[in-house]
Amino acid sequence: MTDLSAVKAALKSQRIETPSWAYGNSGTRFKVFAQAGVPRDPYEKLDDAAQVQAVTGVAPVVSLHIPWDKVADYAALAAHAKDRGLVLGAINSNVFQDDDYKLGSVCHPDADVRRKALAHLLECVDIMDATGSRDLKLWFADGTNYPGQDDVSARQDRLAEALAAVCERLGDDQRMLLEYKLFEPAFYTTDVPDWGTAYAHCLKLGPKAQVVVDTGHHAPGTNIEFIVAVLLREQKLGGFDFNSRFYADDDLMVGAADPFQLFRIMHEVVKNGGLAAETGVAFMLDQCHNIEAKIPAIVRSVMNVQEATAKALLVDAAALTAAQRAGDVLEANSVLMDAYNTDVRPLLAEVREELGLHPDPVAAYRASGWQERIVAGRVGGQQAGWGA
Ligand code: LRH
Ligand code: MN
Ligand code: MN
Numbered sequence: 001m002t003d004l005s006a007v008k009a010a011l012k013s014q015r016i017e018t019p020s021w022a023y024g025n026s027g028t029r030f031k032v033f034a035q036a037g038v039p040r041d042p043y044e045k046l047d048d049a050a051q052v053q054a055v056t057g058v059a060p061v062v063s064l065h066i067p068w069d070k071v072a073d074y075a076a077l078a079a080h081a082k083d084r085g086l087v088l089g090a091i092n093s094n095v096f097q098d099d100d101y102k103l104g105s106v107c108h109p110d111a112d113v114r115r116k117a118l119a120h121l122l123e124c125v126d127i128m129d130a131t132g133s134r135d136l137k138l139w140f141a142d143g144t145n146y147p148g149q150d151d152v153s154a155r156q157d158r159l160a161e162a163l164a165a166v167c168e169r170l171g172d173d174q175r176m177l178l179e180y181k182l183f184e185p186a187f188y189t190t191d192v193p194d195w196g197t198a199y200a201h202c203l204k205l206g207p208k209a210q211v212v213v214d215t216g217h218h219a220p221g222t223n224i225e226f227i228v229a230v231l232l233r234e235q236k237l238g239g240f241d242f243n244s245r246f247y248a249d250d251d252l253m254v255g256a257a258d259p260f261q262l263f264r265i266m267h268e269v270v271k272n273g274g275l276a277a278e279t280g281v282a283f284m285l286d287q288c289h290n291i292e293a294k295i296p297a298i299v300r301s302v303m304n305v306q307e308a309t310a311k312a313l314l315v316d317a318a319a320l321t322a323a324q325r326a327g328d329v330l331e332a333n334s335v336l337m338d339a340y341n342t343d344v345r346p347l348l349a350e351v352r353e354e355l356g357l358h359p360d361p362v363a364a365y366r367a368s369g370w371q372e373r374i375v376a377g378r379v380g381g382q383q384a385g386w387g388a
Helices: 004-013 042-056 074-083 111-131 152-169 195-205 224-233 259-271 294-313 317-325 329-340 345-354 361-368 370-377
Strands: 016-019 061-065 087-092 135-138 175-179 209-214 237-242 282-285
Touching: 004 294, 004 345, 016 042, 016 087, 016 294, 042 061, 042 074, 042 294, 042 361, 042 370, 074 087, 074 111, 087 111, 087 282, 111 135, 111 152, 135 152, 135 237, 152 175, 152 195, 175 195, 175 237, 195 209, 195 224, 209 224, 224 237, 224 259, 259 294, 259 329, 282 294, 294 329, 294 345, 294 361, 317 329, 361 370
Parallel strands: 016 061, 016 282, 061 087, 087 135, 135 175, 175 209, 209 237, 237 282
Antiparallel strands: none
16 A cells, blocks of 8 residues: 555655756757747746746756856856746756867867866856756767777777866765767767766766766667666666657657656656655756747646656555565556556646645646746747757
8 A cells, every 4th residue: 555645745845857948949950940938048047947836846946058058147047046946956068069079079089179178067067166056967979970980998088087077076065967878969989878888987986976867868669767777776876867759869848758668767766765855866857849838848747757756656565566576477567557557647736736836737837927928028039059
């Protein structure tokens, strides 16, 4: 039997981090369809994030991407967030959009380019000091397109050197989250292509270095929940970049393409204690909303994570363990499927009402009049930078 009040308490205390770039115009590399009313600067992105928080109650953290969110005064930006009941989350570095990075950033064969990339990563830590952010999220577009193009192991050495310098610079309460991605933009080798490579680097770097699992960054058919279980067991799961994919790195709304996979991931998180705030697992979204309305899409994504989490919390752990120990394959599977097949929407509506919120966050957003206000009041919305 599952303790419903414990399930509700866990759902109320979960924190889902939304990405600043999802609020701006962004999307595929073929065409970005501009939407009316999108934020013109990072301050307005936070104003929109505050609306997501207002209707969900579980999304008070916002990740920034530098330089997409470059401002003159990061402490002032953090104060703007605080005034709206928000905090600034992961600082995402960007060493992939400068002409100098054609052959890579921290893995580049030229030491001057490597120095420039490292300087940016260290600047991101300075920004973290000003914003009070805990996490530095590193994703590298580094890799090669052709066999023989560069020395694959020398590139690993260069990567290790840069990561060590970044780790050294981090404060006691700061972490480095290393994100992997199978391919793209590099097509032959990628310098951090998988969790094994990320894990090997993080293991050497020590406890401040953790792995990030972006759900869109694997080969089709990869068992992501297994990776999650292994990383949690090794205390190396720093968090998630949640999104959905059908083909490659599609960045669609999390839980849209495969809600069952999201449930299986959350089951491993819940079962292995990763929901507790002390474990530091960050539930971040990394998405773009190119054809759908952005703020309601982000609200829906938050709800999708909550639904998968609720189902995972409803798994009858005692019955599952009993069936597993008895070797009852069918029963074990049906215990899990019972939880997955539960309609958790009424439970989440109750949770929201207990938090003093409207039971239906998308309806609450639509009724708020915010969309009409921003469409009327903001002219010349900002390109997020991604897919430009
Ligand atoms: C790379 C990635 C990484 C970037 C973000 C915009 O594909 O997932 O996290 O910072 O997209
Ligand atoms: Mn990502
Ligand atoms: Mn990605």
